[in-house]
Amino acid sequence: MGIQRTQAVIIPRMEVKKLVKKKRVRNTAISIFTLLMIVFIWWLVTDGLHLVASSAMASPVKVVQTFFRKMTDKSPDGATLLQHTLASLKIAMVGYFLAVIIGVPLGIFMAWIKVVDLMVRPIFDLIRTIPGIAWISLLIIVFGVGNTSRYIVVFLAAVVPCILNSFSGIKQTKDVHLWVGQTFGAGSRQLLWSVAIPTALPMIMTGVKVALGASWMTIVAAELLASSRGLGFMIQQGRGIYRPDIIMVGMVVIGIIGGIMAKVLDLISKAIIKGR
């Protein structure tokens, strides 16, 4: 009886690295296997067992064929896949960066200055739940059928998480930290820049990441507005001409690009908030 003492096990550094690498390879293999299983089930349902008609859901083989054909073929919607993708990226990125540039500072000031919060919050609470597609008619009347209307649809979708997360991040600043700053003679501005914003940075970056997803997802709605190019336009056209393969190519490309952008933003986020 008594306290059982365990002996500390010292694992050599090389062994630790091997273990970590092994775990990473295993995790990647599980992810790849899951994806392959989904594709296999998809193939089984369509080309394999013909449980679903090809006019209702295209098989993965057909989607891949259409993907490569659309790289060079402008028909049936007037542009190649690359042209559609670049057009969508332009709309999404302009709307997104506008949302970040306006939304993040606005959220910070709403949280830091009471008057700003009182002025902006009623309008913000009103518009935040309105879906982008509902704005279309109004935006056309005010801004016309050019790109401006589409940028604004994306902006409205992306600005909400930017404002919300920036606001929450600032509000979550611990009073103790602010008191310490005040004790050392820091003014309001200094407290904001040196204490509150660095504390809020992880939340702000989360909002920026969510906004990226929101802006990319809104592309389909934005491209209902007088588009002749774009992935959302391509999907709409595919729907109109009974081509589920084109619809699915559009969905897959939207998914892949969204994933790549999220990964890039993740790396940037880790670099910015490293050590905080």
Place this chain on the structure above:
Amino acid sequence: MKKLTAVILAVVMSVVCFAGCGNKTEPDNTVSSTPASSEPSETQPESKDFEQLNVACIVFSSGIPVLYAYDMGWFEEAGLDVNLEVFANGAAVNEAIAAKQIDIAVSGFASVYALAASECTWLADVNTTNSIAIYARPDSDIVTASGDALLGSAETVKGKKIITNLGTSSQYNVDTYLSQFGLTESDVEMIHMDYSTGYQSFIAGEGDLIATSNPYSADLDAAGYVNVGTLTATSGISLMDGCFARNAVVENRPEEVTLFLGVLLKAMDALQDEEVRFEYSLDKFAEIGNTYTEEGLRSEFTTTKYVGTEFISREDYVLGGAWVPIAEWLTTEGKISEENLPNIAKSIDGSFLCEASGINFKSYGE
């Protein structure tokens, strides 16, 4: 207390989930035909246990005969158990057909894609579509150019912004209009919008021309905008909206298909009376979310005629005559593949309507 709250919440959420996933009773745009009495009346044919027939129509003129027949109880009288669903456009109907949720549909231009996929049979024409047209503003330089059925010239049309719904009969209207002046889509700026958004944009001052259909054509006519070219004038083709069914339904339920077409023809004949059509259509369009002005609706009657018994009795009547030339154009646009083009002609079958009406007319390809 927390546990009790959590349990109550979980129960409420489960009940809501099951209620949401349960059988639908009467959704907004779905109507179901259930017999008022289980005993057949003297006017009813011999009662048979037909399965529910899922029928789709769209919120345009082509849907009115089906809706009229349903509201008059004629499907019920014919012994059919019809579940009627109203869709916003032909693309949505095609999706429902592909998912086998719809058995018979009355739709427009988008039907060609269902025929090309070799999954459906074109059974009957329902109405003419002379409302598909291109409009310009009264003060446009296009209007002052000479022309009889067509207004405009290569100089006045080139470089113009044309609002149109790409992939529909309106785009076909634009392409055939441009070809009259030796122009193509690359000589103008095509702005893609759905019909309602396009109409709002055009009257707000956007675009130089708009290619559209009813009810927007009727409203533009009534508001003084100038029709520069109908689809019939630009293409020489009389496109018809009509009725088609899934091949499986045509093969396995021919009696129901014939009965349905008989009722549809009866409704089209009844709606030849313009006052009957006006009274019914005005209220019904408002109900299904497609608002016409009285003036606009009257204007539509001049361009959109229901087919009816007299129409199919004409010696020169051919069922589905417009589809093949339209499909050939769609093939050049890459919207229908070359291998699917022959399916269009093979998908036209007037025999069911011949049996329902007692009139022998030709189908395309006969």
